[in-house]
Amino acid sequence: MATRYLTAKLAQQIDEELMSTAGAFSLxxxxxxxxxxxxxxLATVYKKxxxxxxxxxxxxxxxxxxxxxxxxxxxxxxxxxxxxxxxPGSKDIYKRLQLQCDxxxxxxxxxxxxxxxxxxxxxxxxVILDAIFGFSFQPPIRAPFDNALPLLGKSGxxxxxxxxxxxxxxxxxxxxxxxxxxxxxxxxxxxxEGVRLFKGRHFLGGRFVSKTLENKFGLNLPVYPxxxxxxxxxxxxxxxxxxxx
Amino acid sequence: MATRYLTAKLAQQIDEELMSTAGAFSLxxxxxxxxxxxxxxLATVYKKxxxxxxxxxxxxxxxxxxxxxxxxxxxxxxxxxxxxxxxPGSKDIYKRLQLQCDxxxxxxxxxxxxxxxxxxxxxxxxVILDAIFGFSFQPPIRAPFDNALPLLGKSGxxxxxxxxxxxxxxxxxxxxxxxxxxxxxxxxxxxxEGVRLFKGRHFLGGRFVSKTLENKFGLNLPVYPxxxxxxxxxxxxxxxxxxxx
Numbered sequence: 001m002a003t004r005y006l007t008a009k010l011a012q013q014i015d016e017e018l019m020s021t022a023g024a025f026s027l028x029x030x031x032x033x034x035x036x037x038x039x040x041x042l043a044t045v046y047k048k049x050x051x052x053x054x055x056x057x058x059x060x061x062x063x064x065x066x067x068x069x070x071x072x073x074x075x076x077x078x079x080x081x082x083x084x085x086x087x088p089g090s091k092d093i094y095k096r097l098q099l100q101c102d103x104x105x106x107x108x109x110x111x112x113x114x115x116x117x118x119x120x121x122x123x124x125x126x127v128i129l130d131a132i133f134g135f136s137f138q139p140p141i142r143a144p145f146d147n148a149l150p151l152l153g154k155s156g157x158x159x160x161x162x163x164x165x166x167x168x169x170x171x172x173x174x175x176x177x178x179x180x181x182x183x184x185x186x187x188x189x190x191x192x193e194g195v196r197l198f199k200g201r202h203f204l205g206g207r208f209v210s211k212t213l214e215n216k217f218g219l220n221l222p223v224y225p226x227x228x229x230x231x232x233x234x235x236x237x238x239x240x241x242x243x244x245x
Numbered sequence: 246m247a248t249r250y251l252t253a254k255l256a257q258q259i260d261e262e263l264m265s266t267a268g269a270f271s272l273x274x275x276x277x278x279x280x281x282x283x284x285x286x287l288a289t290v291y292k293k294x295x296x297x298x299x300x301x302x303x304x305x306x307x308x309x310x311x312x313x314x315x316x317x318x319x320x321x322x323x324x325x326x327x328x329x330x331x332x333p334g335s336k337d338i339y340k341r342l343q344l345q346c347d348x349x350x351x352x353x354x355x356x357x358x359x360x361x362x363x364x365x366x367x368x369x370x371x372v373i374l375d376a377i378f379g380f381s382f383q384p385p386i387r388a389p390f391d392n393a394l395p396l397l398g399k400s401g402x403x404x405x406x407x408x409x410x411x412x413x414x415x416x417x418x419x420x421x422x423x424x425x426x427x428x429x430x431x432x433x434x435x436x437x438e439g440v441r442l443f444k445g446r447h448f449l450g451g452r453f454v455s456k457t458l459e460n461k462f463g464l465n466l467p468v469y470p471x472x473x474x475x476x477x478x479x480x481x482x483x484x485x486x487x488x489x490x
Contacts, residue, residue: 024344028273036278036474043472076452077472099269104455207321210349227288227322229281 001220003233005193008170011135014189014209014217023213027093030208031062034188035069037205037229039077041186042070042129042160044230045201048079051126057152058085059132059145059166065089066162066188067131068097074129075104081129082121083108086144113144118151128152128159130180132166135192141167141178153180160184163192170194186230190219202233246465248478250438253415256380259434259454259462268458272338275453276307279433280314282450282474284322286431287315287374287405289475290446293324296371302397303330304377304390304411310334311407311433312376313342319374320349326374327366328353331389358389363396373397373404375425377411380437386412386423398425405429408437415439431475435464447478 006014018025042054056071058064064085071081083101085108088094101108109117130152132145141149149167152159159182164170167179171193174181185198189206204222207229214221224231251259263270287299301316303309309330316326328346330353333339346353354362375397377390386394394412397404404427409415412424416438419426430443434451449467452474459466469476 021344022348024341024348026273026341028271029277032274032277033281040472073452073472076469096269096271099266103267103269103457105457207318212348212350224321227285227318 063134308379
């Protein structure tokens with residue numbers, strides 16, 4: 001059976017279940033494994049020898065938290081991450097994750113409403129990790145991200161998006177045409193409806209869903225290899241060939 | 246320069262530093278990465294096709310917590326873990342980790358002062374993960390572990406020990422001769438003094454030590470490959486050849 005693609009509501013439900021009594025996970029645990037999976041996906045596709053400088057773009061929510069964890073692991077892997085985080089999250093966990101990056105001497109572009117610092121950073125970046133908006137994103141795109149997204153998109157740099165490319169509708173995809181068009185996507189827990197037709201390399205991470213939970217929601221997750229924390233999903237067929245289905 | 250082997254006191258200091266303001270890590274995060282490293286080490290050496298049934302032996306402290314995290318990941322990897330935890334820890338995190346294993350249908354041998362349940366479990370075990378005592382262990386070995394350790398040792402099953410083989414002095418090794426003699430060891434953060442002459446396969450996990458912290462304590466950690474969470478240490482030379490040094 002095919003892997004299930006989640007609506008925003010279902011993704012929210014599964015997240016809640018993982019952290020409820022039935023799952024018993026802490027956000028710290030889930031975010032650590034999710035962020036590790038993001039870092040490993042980027043490292044799988046973009047080797048540090050050729051793409052050492054990663055601009056990790058973080059939104060103010062849990063997606064941004066995943067980004068901060070990924071930035072730290074990328075630093076451990078030998079990359080040179082820089083954090084773009086114009087609106088730091090207010091949650092305690094977010095602040096701790098930031099501090100962990102500070103302690104690792106990972107630089108953060110000073111928060112600013114201006115775009116110049118981001119423009120400057122893009123000039124010394126080899127690959128972008130997009131952890132701005134997640135599955136709870138609702139349009140419109142607010143400042144400063146409304147101006148930042150086009151800058152990232154036009155940079156010509158390879159982009160790895162976390163869970164849902166920033167600016168996309170979680171269920172309808174890039175329906176407004178204002179979202180990023182990443183080369184690589186790392187879905188977390190299970191892929192979302194909006195990325196069903198995503199044509200780039202598509203990975204799944206978040207290897208913490210029990211069989212009970214998987215069956216309850218009919219997820220039909222792909223099989224992860226050995227002890228890996230990520231699994232690559234099969235390529236979506238091109239439009240021409242999909243007509244045969 | 247050679248990797249530094251830690252005294253019990255130094256190991257304690259580094260742990261505290263990781264969780265202090267200077268490190269900012271939560272125990273949840275560190276334990277998740279440590280337990281994952283333990284599971285990945287076992288899976289590297291003992292393939293699930295040949296060694297599917299793992300008896301995860303957990304003490305009442307943080308070492309036991311690492312074991313519970315490892316049991317969960319082993320379950321995700323497709324092993325059939327069973328938990329031996331005669332004295333469950335009382336900390337909140339320990340209880341949550343237990344619940345996570347329960348939710349994954351990982352069986353736990355009912356706590357008992359008797360040895361029969363453990364004896365029974367050993368008959369249907371392929372490999373043992375020893376997460377009973379860690380670097381804060383002080384002799385004497387208390388019941389029921391005083392009787393359980395010899396049972397595990399005499400089982401003839403392969404043993405993977407976490408951080409320090411149970412029953413060993415953290416600095417002097419198996420000086421009383423009552424400790425386990427594991428085939429594989431997974432040291433966490435940095436190896437301890439007592440395992441300097443350990444002859445089996447020796448791995449290191451806990452890839453969360455910043456360069457600043459590493460330099461402060463002069464750890465000279467080995468280089469982890471790519472984005473792996475474990476690294477195998479060079480084999481200790483045999484006594485005969487070490488005389489040449």
